[in-house]
Amino acid sequence: MNLVCVGISHHTAPLETRERLWFSDQEVRTALPRAIQTLGTEAVLYSTCNRTELYALAIDPAAAVEPMKQFLLAQKGVAGTVPPEQLFVHTGSDAVDHLFRVASGIDSMVLGDVQILAQVRVGYQTAVEQGTAGLFMNRLFQLASRVGKRARTETTIGEGAVSVSYAAVELAERIFDGLRAKTALVIGAGETAELTAKHLQGREIGKLIVTNRTFEKANALAQNVGGTAVPFDQWMEHLPAVDIVISSVEVSRYVLMAADVARLQKIRRTDGPLFLIDIGVPRNLDPEIRSLENVFLYDLDTLNQMVAENLQKRGEQIPKVESIIGEVLKELVEWYGSLEVNPTIGALTEMMERIRSEELARHINRFEQKDRELAELVTKRIVNKILHSPIVNLRNGHSRPVAERLQRMHAIRELFGLSHGTRNDDDDA
C-alpha cells in the first residue's frame, strides 16, 4: 500500500513542539495543494491540540518520507527548530492502522476521547473541498469514520467520566432528570470549580450562582459561565433554592455542617434531592452530611476513584476496538488489492450511454420510422468502439504497480469528470 503518514503527537513531542507544528484551518487549506504538487497524488492533513498528521498517497513511499517531513516543517517555518526525529512515520497498512487507532480514540491522550473523530472528519472534509482527497482517501477516511463510530457503539471505550470536573457533572445527571430546571451554587473560583461550572453550563444548567472570598474573581467566573456572582457572606441565603453545590475553597473549617443541611432540608423550595460536591482540600463540607436522607455528598477521593475506575474500564475495551480495526483494515486491504476497476468502468459506460441516449432522443424525430432502430444500433456501436480500448487497458492494468493503476483511474475520472465516489453512506458518515 502506497500510503505514508508523517506527523507529530503527544507520544513523540512535548506541547511546546506540538504547538509550533499546529496548523490553522486556513494553513491546512494552503498546504494541501502544495502537498499534492510535491509529494503524491492525494493528501489529507489535520491538526489538533495533541497531534498534526499528514497522509499522502505516494508513488514511492520510501522516497516520500523525508520530503514529507521537510514539507511539514517548511510549511510552518520551523525547519531549524523542531528536530525531525520528533516526527513519527507510518507507511503502508501501518499508516492505515494508525489512522484507525486515532479515529477510534485509543491513540488519544485521554483514552477514548470522543472529539478526535470529529476532528479527523473535518480534516478529511477540508481535503475534499481542496480537491486533494481522491478515490483512495475517500475510501480510507470513510472507513476510519466507520471504525470510530463502531468503537463508540459496539464498545464502551468512550463511556464514563475521565476528569474530576466531568465526573461531578456525570453524578448530577444520575440524580437529576436534566439540569435545565436546576440551580447550582459554585463556592470558590479555582480551576476545578471553573471547569465544573463550564461543564454545568454545557449541560444547560438552569441557573448558576458563583461565590468567592474575592468577589472580583467570582464575578469574572460568573461572566465566563453565564452565571450570577454573589458576595461570600451572602451565599447561605441562596441555599434554599439550590439543587447542586460545588465547593472548592481553602478553609480551616467546614463551610457547611450536617446540622445546617438538616435544617435546610425542611425549608428548601425545590422538590428533588440535594447534591453536593466537595473538591476542596482540606474538605469544605462536613462528611456527616452524607448520612442525611435525600442528600448526596461526594468528595475529591470519590471523584478520583471514579475517574481511575473509568480509565481502567476504558483500557479493558482496547482489545475489542483493535478487533474492529482489524476487521475494517482487512476490508481496506482487500479493496486496495482489487482497486475496484469495475466502478470506474461502470461510471464511464453509464456516462457515455446517457450522452448517447439523450442526444438520440433529441434528434430521433428527424429520422423516419424505419431508420430509428438503425440509428439506435449505430450510435450504440460507436459508443462501444470508443470505450473498447480504455476498458481493455483498465482491465489489463492489473499487473502494473498499484500507484500507476490508481493514477490511471484518477486520470480517467478527471478527464471524463467522473465523481471520486465521495459518498456518505449511513454507516460511514
Added chain:
Amino acid sequence: MAPVSVVSPATFRYIREEIKGNPAIFVDIFNIVLPILYFLTVGTYGRAFFSDALWAKQLKTKLLSITVTLHAVYLIARTAAFDHPPVTTIFEIFSVLAFSVAATYLFIEVRSHRKETGYFIINIAFFFQTASSIFIRDINQVPEILRSNLFGIHVTAALLGYAAITIAGAYGFLYLMLYHEMKASRFGVIYKKLPNLETLERMTMTATRMAFVLLGTAIVFGLVWLYHVFSTLYFADPKLIGTVLIWALYGIILAARRSSGWKGRKVMMLSIVGFAVSIFSLTIINIFFSGFHKFY
C-alpha cells in the same frame, strides 16, 4: 380488555374455530410455552443489562413483542375454550396480570426508548406467569352472577390497578437500589444503566396515581355490582377490606407527597409496601379466607 386491542376480532374468531376441536391441548401447550418464553426474554434482557451483549440488545424487544403477542393469543384462546374471560380464579388473574405488566412495559419502552429497566419488570411478569402455569385449573362452568358488565368493569379496573401497583413497586425498588448504590459511592452496573433517580421517582408516582384511580374505580363498581346482584352490601369480605386498605395507603402516599413534602426514599419504600400488601391481598387472602371473592 387489553388482549382485544392486541388481536383483531377476525383473528379472535379464527383462534376460536381452530381450538374448538381440542381446547385443552391448545391451551396446555401455551401454558408450558409462555413461562419458557418469559424466561428467555428475561435472560436476554439480563444479558443486555449486565454484560452489554450486542445480540441481546438487538433481540430483546423483538423477543418481548413475540412473548406479549403469544400471551394475548393464549388469553383469547383460554377465553374461547372455557367460555369465560380468565379472571375468575387467582391463577387466571396471575396470567392476566403478567400480560398486563409485560404489555405495559413494552408500551413504555417503545414510547420512551428507555430499555434499561426491562430486566427487572419482566422478571415480575415471569414470576406471575410461572405461578399461573403451574397452578391454573381448567374451569368450564362460571357462576351466572359473574356474567355482568358491571363485573367486567370492576375486574378490568382492578387488574389494571394491580398492574400499575406492580410497576410502581418495581420502579420504587429500582429507585432504592440506585439510591443505595449512589449513597455508598458504588458506581457499578446499576449506577451506569438505570434511569436517573428523578426519572424513577416520576415513573413510580405516575404509576401510583394510576393505581389509586383504578383501584378506586374497581371498588366503586365492585360495590355497585354487589348491590345489584345481592341487593345488600357485604362489607366483611377480606378481599374488599384488603383492597380498600391498599387504596387508602396509596391515597396517603399521594397526599403525603403533596402536602407534607414526603419525597425520595420514604415514598419509594411506601410504594414497595403497597405492592407487598397488594400481593398479600391477592394471594393469601384468596387462599386462606373465605368470602365472596372466593368462588370455587
